[in-house]
Amino acid sequence: MSPREIFALRDYLGPELTGRTISDARQIVSLTDILERTCLGNRLGELAGRAVLLAVADQLISGLAMTELDGVARRMLLCPPDVSADHVRSLVQDAGIDAVVTDRPAEWSTAGLELVVTAQSPAAAASRARTERATEWLMLTSGTSGVPKIVRHTLEGLTGAIIADGPARGGPAVWATFYDIRRYGGLQIFLRAIIGGGSMVLSQPEELVADHVARLNKMGVTHISGTPSHWRKLLMSGSAPGFSPSYVRLSGEIADQAVLDGLSKAYPKASIGHAYASTEAGVGFAVNDGREGFPAYMVGDRNGGVEMKVADGSLRIRSTRTAHAYVGRHAAALTDGDGFVDTGDMVELRGDRYHFVGRRGGIINIGGLKVHPEEIEAVINRHAEVRMSRAKSRRSPITGAIVVADVILADGCGPDRSEEIRANILADCRAQLAAHKVPAVIRVVVSLDITAAGKLARNDA
Amino acid sequence: MQQIAVEQQVKLPPLHDELSLHETGFDSLGFAILVARLEDDLDVDPFTLADDAAFPLTIGDFVRAYENVPA
Numbered sequence: 001m002s003p004r005e006i007f008a009l010r011d012y013l014g015p016e017l018t019g020r021t022i023s024d025a026r027q028i029v030s031l032t033d034i035l036e037r038t039c040l041g042n043r044l045g046e047l048a049g050r051a052v053l054l055a056v057a058d059q060l061i062s063g064l065a066m067t068e069l070d071g072v073a074r075r076m077l078l079c080p081p082d083v084s085a086d087h088v089r090s091l092v093q094d095a096g097i098d099a100v101v102t103d104r105p106a107e108w109s110t111a112g113l114e115l116v117v118t119a120q121s122p123a124a125a126a127s128r129a130r131t132e133r134a135t136e137w138l139m140l141t142s143g144t145s146g147v148p149k150i151v152r153h154t155l156e157g158l159t160g161a162i163i164a165d166g167p168a169r170g171g172p173a174v175w176a177t178f179y180d181i182r183r184y185g186g187l188q189i190f191l192r193a194i195i196g197g198g199s200m201v202l203s204q205p206e207e208l209v210a211d212h213v214a215r216l217n218k219m220g221v222t223h224i225s226g227t228p229s230h231w232r233k234l235l236m237s238g239s240a241p242g243f244s245p246s247y248v249r250l251s252g253e254i255a256d257q258a259v260l261d262g263l264s265k266a267y268p269k270a271s272i273g274h275a276y277a278s279t280e281a282g283v284g285f286a287v288n289d290g291r292e293g294f295p296a297y298m299v300g301d302r303n304g305g306v307e308m309k310v311a312d313g314s315l316r317i318r319s320t321r322t323a324h325a326y327v328g329r330h331a332a333a334l335t336d337g338d339g340f341v342d343t344g345d346m347v348e349l350r351g352d353r354y355h356f357v358g359r360r361g362g363i364i365n366i367g368g369l370k371v372h373p374e375e376i377e378a379v380i381n382r383h384a385e386v387r388m389s390r391a392k393s394r395r396s397p398i399t400g401a402i403v404v405a406d407v408i409l410a411d412g413c414g415p416d417r418s419e420e421i422r423a424n425i426l427a428d429c430r431a432q433l434a435a436h437k438v439p440a441v442i443r444v445v446v447s448l449d450i451t452a453a454g455k456l457a458r459n460d461a
Numbered sequence: 462m463q464q465i466a467v468e469q470q471v472k473l474p475p476l477h478d479e480l481s482l483h484e485t486g487f488d489s490l491g492f493a494i495l496v497a498r499l500e501d502d503l504d505v506d507p508f509t510l511a512d513d514a515a516f517p518l519t520i521g522d523f524v525r526a527y528e529n530v531p532a
Contacts, residue, residue: 366490366493367489367490367493394497395509396493396496396497397493397496397506397508397509398489398490398492398493398496398508399489399490399493402490402493402494402497404497426468430468435469435490436490438468440493440494440497440498441494441497441498441501
């Protein structure tokens with residue numbers, strides 16, 4: 001392939017579209033003239049052909065640096081800000097990193113890397129960068145324990161679903177996501193904004209929900225995505241009516257009927273759907289009929305180049321959008337012999353629909369009988385007085401483990417009603433679940449931990 | 462125990478010290494729930510606490526396990 005046929009992000013950032021911006025809570029940067037500017041202090045040339053770690057705390061600067069590095073660096077490893085220093089050291093070795101772009105250069109001066117480039121707010125560039133090669137995009141998996149795995153993508157694979165979907169209806173959109181854009185779910189939205197000619201409104205760590213929503217409203221956000229946990233947090237905050245998106249997407253966790261219904265109620269005019277994607281398997285499919293799970297006919301079908309099958313209860317995906325490989329010293333094979341990625345997401349056929357029941361590794365064993373915590377949460381969350389719940393394992397001297405659940409009540413359900421609601425939840429669970437799946441203890445709590453990747457924390461899973 | 466019996470739809474016989482746990486109609490899940498709820502109320506689980514805890518056979522054994530927890 002000659003360099004002229006390689007597209008990089010800069011090729012979607014021409015000056016012909018005016019009014020495009022990327023913003024966070026601190027600044028609004030115009031994308032119209034961004035090709036004339038640089039966040040890398042005019043040092044992009046030094047990074048050509050290198051394996052670059054992008055370790056920039058600031059999301060906005062990080063996003064702009066991606067658009068500069070793509071097509072110039074040989075590979076670029078996107079590092080979300082929550083990865084621990086120990087893990088970063090190990091990842092640098094595994095990915096063969098020889099340069100770092102960072103907004104904390106002092107921390108890297110003794111790391112033994114050949115090149116440390118300081119990321120800063122955009123300033124006038126001395127010359128326009130040119131696309132030289134197809135850069136490898138390295139991303140980290142969002143698992144909760146141990147060193148994250150490095151997954152290798154190409155821009156072509158990452159944008160497969162975006163190109164297939166075509167441009168957003170009604171002209172360039174204003175995109176936002178609750179995810180960090182260094183995560184797969186967030187990066188998809190960032191790429192949609194860049195490639196679709198739209199604008200991007202970033203999340204800001206530590207920002208209050210009400211302030212975030214006010215910003216989404218002010219910037220005229222039309223399209224927004226997040227995990228079901230992100231959305232439940234918004235619905236609980238009372239701030240949801242503060243903006244009116246036309247396109248609402250959920251991904252990254254199981255979207256149960258309760259959160260889908262909650263969003264339909266909050267945004268009656270919006271298109272609300274859930275998408276299946278993972279860092280390894282790429283974008284699988286979208287479900288836009290407002291119901292949990294997905295139609296059974298999608299399995300075995302070739303939906304726009306994505307093939308799915310169910311084997312041993314888990315969903316397997318084969319497509320050009322899956323990652324190419326795991327990267328590192330002890331990297332396992334990413335796909336089976338036929339090119340399918342095992343997602344580890346367990347599904348169950350009920351009638352004409354598959355439903356997600358949980359992660360393969362998250363099963364709780366109660367005296368030999370098994371249950372996925374997500375299955376219990378789905379029943380609890382259907383309760384109108386519940387906003388969010390987490391089922392988990394608790395050790396038991398009798399059965400090895402029992403199931404317990406923590407529950408956050410919906411707005412307007414005072415603590416005086418806890419007893420009554422708890423009894424109702426138990427009655428619902430008993431009516432709909434096998435005895436061993438019914439929580440032995442239900443606690444009413446005010447909050448549940450959410451990981452940096454926006455997912456309900458499941459530390460014991 | 463009455464409450465769990467209602468939840469588990471178990472008809473409890475009159476409870477006395479010599480009644481065997483088997484005769485209560487509770488299965489192991491019922492007892493697992495009972496032990497977990499008692500732990501929440503009393504902050505103690507005598508069956509996990511002691512290495513040599515004998516598994517109780519009667520209601521009396523069960524109650525004594527809680528009475529004998531070192532303060």
